[in-house]
Amino acid sequence: MVDRGVTPAAVSLPGDWPALPDVTLALNRMGTFDWDLASGLMHLDAAALAVFDLTPEEYDGDPGTLFDRVQLTESVPLDGLVTRALKSGGTSYGAYFRVRRRDDTPRWAHIQGHIRRDPDGRPRRILGVFRDATAELAHSVERRETPAGGRHQSAVVERTTAALAHARTVQDVIDVLSDSPGLERLGADSLVVGLIESGRIHLVAEGPTDSFVPGTRYTRIEDNYPMSEVVRTLAPRFIGSRDDFAASYPELWEHIEALELSAAAYLPLIAQARPIGALGLLYRDKQGFTPEERSLLVALGASIAQSLARAMLFDQEHDLAEGLQQAMLPRRIPAIPGADLAVRYRSARLGRDIGGDWYDVIPLPGGRVGAVIGDVQGHDTHAAAVMGQLRIVLRAYASEGHAPATVMARASLFLHELDTDRFATCAYAEADLATGELRLVRAGHIDPVLRHTDGTCRRLPFPGGLPLGLSAQFGRLDYPVTAMELDAGETLLMCTDGLVEKPGADLDEGYQWLADVVREGPYDLQDLADQLSERVDERAGEDDLAVLLLRRTGGAAPSSERLQQHIAAADPEALSAARHMIRAAVRAWGAGERADDIELVADELITNALLHTDGAAVVAIRTLPGIDGERRLRVEVEDRSSAMPRRREPGEAGVSGRGLLLVDGLADVWGVESRGAGKCVWCEFTCPERGC
Secondary structure, three states: OOOOOOOOOOOOOOOOOOOOHHHHHHHOOEEEEEEEOOOOOEEEOHHHHHHOOOOHHHOOOOHHHHHOOEOHHHHHHHHHHHHHHHHHOOOEEEEEEEEEOOOOOEEEEEEEEEEEEOOOOOEEEEEEEEEEOHHHHHHHHHHHHOOOHHHHHHHHHHHHHHHHOOOOOHHHHHHHHHOHHHHHHHOOOEEEEEEEEOOEEEEEEOOOOOOOOOOOOEEEOOOOOHHHHHHHHOOOEEEOOHHHHHHHOHHHHHHHHHHOOOEEEEEEEEEOOEEEEEEEEEEOOOOOOOHHHHHHHHHHHHHHHHHHHHHHHHHHHHHHHHHHHHHHOOOOOOOOOOEEEEEEEEOOOOOOOOOEEEEEEEEEOOOEEEEEEEEEOOOOHHHHHHHHHHHHHHHHHHHOOOOHHHHHHHHHHHHHOOOOOOOEEEEEEEEEOOOOEEEEEEEEOOOOEEEOOOOOEEEOOOOOEOOEOHHHHOOOOOOOOEEEEOOOOOEEEEEOOOOOOOOOOOHHHHHHHHHHHHHHOOOOHHHHHHHHHHHHHHHOOOOOEEEEEEEEOOOOOOOOOEEEEEEOOOOHHHHHHHHHHHHHHHHHOOOHHHHHHHHHHHHHHHHHHHHHOOOOEEEEEEEEEOOOOEEEEEEEEEEOOOOOOOOOOOOOOOOOOOHHHHHHHHOOEEEEEEOOOOEEEEEEEEEEOOOO
């Protein structure tokens, strides 16, 4: 027994005792990381980089570079684990995952992270360690598999099922089965997978590279092939030798004899009591199958069949959702003279790949264009259906000529009466591409961003109203309109919150990130839209994304030649002033020989407004750019009546009914626009740039 009262004799200790933490970590194949969430940069020491088989020169500080080394079936769950830890208020997380080394061989790794938060609870940094867990898990597997073959079989089935748990698509399932760890679990050298489609077997994965047999991509169930046989009989087929293969399937064997196969196992894939396909496992150094191996492969086949059935259903839902989403969004964006446009939609990485985000571009009379961006609450088919109806209604209101505030108010009333519990945020911009006048209105939506001609960007905060649906519910349908100028070469960027929201960061940080990307991005709008979508994909966002870019093209804006006169009812002086304004404008602006026609038509429109409607009228005359060195002179008369003018034949006395006939005969083009509570009758005359 040790005498605890005796002082131990002096001993000699190494000079480097105790070892420094970095030495201890490195010897145990562990490395540290420091992830700054605000900048997105992650620092890894040399030992941590070694876990990913990376050199310091190959790593740029972007966590996405590390995800390129993580196997596809594990990167999404790992990303979801980190996101949940950040949002739930937790302080730590840990997980095992597989890394693919530069020689394409797998390695198990483990991450343990500690989340640092600011006093308000927002995550700021993650400090932690990466370590090589290959040996650890290998020892654990050995202990589980040593006692008996039965326990080994259970472990193989469990590990394969666990690996398939995160596979969402058919291709994900095939990737899990065909990668090196998957084949090692199955004990095969290669595999083939066929799925039943329209009474035929479609080969979706074939064996070794360059081993595809011509004519077997699609085969009939009645053909003499092993896959066809197991689908017909619903029983597995075990081929224990080369001679057995050659005798049973001579037509197939003559094409694959050179592969030096020694055995094969073909399993029917049965889900919900019906065959969905077949799986073939091919071996080079195997002779026959023991009863235990046959039982194991049958159990694996059942597990794989369930995963494939789930994946096939997901693919079908994805195709349906994608088709529905595309049907709800505009089929094409029209070409707008005087503007460059680019739009993008990207669905969330998780969920059904469908949501309520939308964009729209609406050509308007008089060289104007409407740009819409919106987001209906939710990420399901209901949100997409509501979005489709709301987009069409909002487009109709804008096309009718309603003012931006009226468009928003009427769209909110429509959504409120739609008998749905969803609301929507929306931003609407109406741009006059001739003058650069821009009118903005928003309903609970995030602010747009303006990119100047020198590349600098600024956020455009402006007052807004409640989201669509809610403003009608609470009786607050007032939507303030903000007016500004959009100079030639400037770009308006409108988006949904999926572009600026970042996990663990507030909205201001997201806007700063967006401004940096847009400022440093390409000038071409299509390339810029592609880059924005790619950068969001790298962030692994969990929300949908819609982007609309509108750039006003051309040189400097034409001179703002526009005059306006308000004429009250029974006000002869205002009427006289309006006629004088028209007469002075057409002569000052060089209408030349068309001056008399313009004055006559303008007088007719003014007279009609005062005689056939109640209330005041507003008369405006302005110039618009034309083509081939010409310009257009436009006369507008606006009143508060919703009654539309119509052409009539003159009466017997020939006194009335000539007004619109006169307008139609003298003006180059004329029309009527609804203006919400009233209308605007307009006409245009084409004149050379320096006079008619």
